[in-house]
Amino acid sequence: MIQPLAYIHPEAKIAQNVVVEPFATIHRDVVIGEGTWIGSNVTIMDGARIGKNCKIYPGAVISGEPQDLKFDGEITTAEIGDNTTIRECVTINRGTKDKFKTVIGKNCLIQAYSHIAHDCTIGDYCIFSNSSTLAGHITVGDYVVLAGMVAVHQFCTIGSHAFVTGGTLVRKDVPPFIKAAREPISYAGINSVGLRRRGFSEEQIAEIQNIYRVLFVQNRNLTKAAAIIEAEFQATEIRDEILGFIRNSNRGVIKGFNQRAV
CATH class of the missing domain: 1.20.1180.10 (Udp N-acetylglucosamine O-acyltransferase, C-terminal domain)
Incomplete structure (x- = not known):
């Protein structure tokens, strides 16, 4: 169901049972899979590849140009896996010539006001709480949880099943299976509850x-x-x-x- 007040470029590839609410904007080079819901005032720009049964809430901007001065207009993508939810006002930038894509896996929950910059690779089943911020070129494994207002430095890696507590500044790599907290960020035990x-x-x-x-x-x-x-x-x-x-x-x-x- 596509509302008449939404704008969809005629060359965008939208599955038949996608719901697009009023005032959403979908650009030309966009692919959206079956069962996905696009909320009002969502902007989906060139290069977006959105899977099946996703939910994208009002105010989100998907596949915006990278905030990188080295970006020179190269053709890149932002890919979102099946069953992933993107909450209000999230921004996800597409890739640069480094990786040519930004990737978010399946079954993720990206909560309101979070930002995922260019060339990030996010695994499956991740949860990023409100206002989590990822700079460019970051790799995140499966089942990672970032609590609210976590900020991750560019080129960092966070291992699978890790938990990073709220307000933490991540300047170094975080190994798998652990909790990370404090300032400066430190090992705070293993993520036994999540495991x-x-x-x-x-x-x-x-x-x-x-x-x-x-x-x-x-x-x-x-x-x-x-x-x-x-x-x-x-x-x-x-x-x-x-x-x-x-x-x-x-x-x-x-x-x-x-x-x-x-």
């Missing part, structure tokens, strides 16, 4: 706890801690994911709370 909700066993949670005890609680250099974990812990997908994250970090990993002066 149990997602079906992790008590044995898996204990494994994660023991690994991060070596990394962050025992006040070791991360390189030495990673070597100890590789030597002393049985090889599992969880162990290898954590070690891979630590060793592949480009911006450096956050510290344990008692390591900040180290």
Whole structure:
């Protein structure tokens, strides 16, 4: 159902059962999948690729040009996965020639006034609370939760199943399965509540706890801690994911709370 007061470019590709409310604007190079709802006063610009059964609430701007002075008009996209909800006044910029796309996964909830800049890659089942702000070139894993007013520095990576508390400034990479808090941002324990909700066993949670005890609680250099974990812990997908994250970090990993002066 498309309201007559909405503007849709005749070349936009809109599935038949998409609902577009009055005063929405949809530009030419746009694809919207089946069952998606577009609220009033939403602006969907060139390069938007929106999946099935999404909800986009009033005031959101999808696939706006990057706020990057290096952007030179290249053809890029902003891609939103199936079943994702974009709340009021969210802004999502399309990519630049770095990655040529900004990607948000399936089943995500991006709450009001959040901003996702160019060339970000967001996994599935993520929740970004109100006014979360991501600069460009950020990678976020699956099942990540950002509480309200989190701000993430460009080029940072946040691992899967991580939880970042409200008002935190993320300047370093946040490993998977943990809680991050305080100023400056520090390790604040593992995300045990979230992990149990997602079906992790008590044995898996204990494994994660023991690994991060070596990394962050025992006040070791991360390189030495990673070597100890590789030597002393049985090889599992969880162990290898954590070690891979630590060793592949480009911006450096956050510290344990008692390591900040180290």
